[in-house]
Amino acid sequence: MKRILTYPITESDSDQRIYDFLYHHGYSRHIRTWLKQHPGSVRLNGEEALFYFPLKNGDLLEISLEEEHPSENIVPVDLPIHIIYEDEDLMVIDKTADMPVHPSIGNYENTLANAAAWYFHQQDIPFVFRCINRLDRDTTGLLILAKHMLSGAILSDQMKKRAIHRTYLAITEGKTDPAGTIDSPIGRTDQSLILRQVDHENGDSACTHYLQKCWHPKTFYPETLPVPQDGLSLVQLQLETGRTHQIRVHMTSIGHPLIGDTLYNPETALMNRQALHSYRLAFTHPVTGVSLEFTSPLPEDMVEFFPDCNT
Missing domain, CATH: 3.30.2350.10 (Pseudouridine synthase)
Structure with missing residues (x-):
């Protein structure tokens, strides 16, 4: 899954370091570390940038998030999956009964995670399974899946703060x-x-x-x-x-x-x-x-x- 996010810098953002800007926009410590380890993932006005670079009014900050490998131990299985909303950052799923969310002992190929893995496998998109709100196997209804590390971090924080x-x-x-x-x-x-x-x-x-x-x-x-x-x-x-x-x-x-x-x-x-x-x-859209x-x-x-x- 690859997601490129662009941020036009305004006067209110001026004189911040890139590090501080990302922190205030929900980039967790894990994501900031990932960005440091992947050259070219942070660009300012089209040029590679480092976290200590200052931002100025009129700048364009570009962040590239890419995960090349899908979740381990989740086998893509052709199972029904009812998507009621999807964009570049998240999906909202209407889960049926008798479907566990995550694989576990005795449930390796009959879960929502398997169904989501198949959905993205068919599109040749590596997908890391991030389910924000969990439901029991036989509880039906709405679930949120985050499609990349930033939406996952922000939505998880919303859950912790009871904002979902x-x-x-x-x-x-x-x-x-x-x-x-x-x-x-x-x-x-x-x-x-x-x-x-x-x-x-x-x-x-x-x-x-x-x-x-x-x-x-x-x-x-x-x-x-x-x-x-x-x-x-x-x-x-x-x-x-x-x-x-x-x-x-x-x-x-x-x-x-x-x-x-x-x-x-x-x-x-x-x-x-x-x-x-x-x-x-x-809930509030994470991006x-x-x-x-x-x-x-x-x-x-x-x-x-x-x-x-x-x-």
């Missing part, structure tokens, strides 16, 4: 309160490396906001509405933190586990996966600074539990 706003939809058992906040730390259980639990003594802070919603085939009603059919609720959730299994653990802790979640709700039999969908992503927002329709296996609301 994620909204989920889940179907839970029982009728939840109209709205609520679950502020309970989450940690591992003693019996499993996978299972998590609310742990007030040793857990990491975790906060989830939920709002009960009503499904309509064309839109979501903005009001808070009960969904009593079959004793289920459609719940909109927003995360302040991103702990492993956070939504699943938090909703179970208040007595409203997700249907289909056999890990935390073993008696469930209504779906063959947890009813959880990454519905909305809102242009433009605000972006994407939504994904509720998948059919969740829609079938909610016919039209009569309101």
Whole structure:
């Protein structure tokens, strides 16, 4: 993957060193080191430049980022991949159920990483897999892939600063309160490396906001509405933190586990996966600074539990 970025220097940027300019534009220490090690990757007014060179009004700074080798141990596999947005810097993917994000033991050729590797392999483009927000294997919906090291660094920093706003939809058992906040730390259980639990003594802070919603085939009603059919609720959730299994653990802790979640709700039999969908992503473009927002329709296996609301 090769990306060339150009920066017209204005009066406000004058008298900065190139090093300082790059630092303020999100170039991490790793990227700045990479640039130093690759002659010709920094050019000022068409000529190779060093980090200590000063910038002046009217200059044109050009940065070339190129990775010649794809991610190791990710085999390109012809798998379906639903791209809802793509530009030179990032992709937004609508992930299906039963697809892990990263390869792991027993999942070497059935992951989103394999599908993305195939997509770029067909274009003869080396691609390093950088997934910004992770989803469990059976959670559907929106994910961001960074296409180069700079967009990866800036988007990862946005995640750390909670500047990527994620909204989920889940179907839970029982009728939840109209709205609520679950502020309970989450940690591992003693019996499993996978299972998590609310742990007030040793857990990491975790906060989830939920709002009960009503499904309509064309839109979501903005009001808070009960969904009593079959004793289920459609719940909109927003995360302040991103702990492993956070939504699943938090909703179970208040007595409203997700249907289909056999890990935390073993008696469930209504779906063959947890009813959880990454519905909305809102964030700032890592290069242009433009605000972006994407939504994904509720998948059919969740829609079938909610016919039209009569309101």
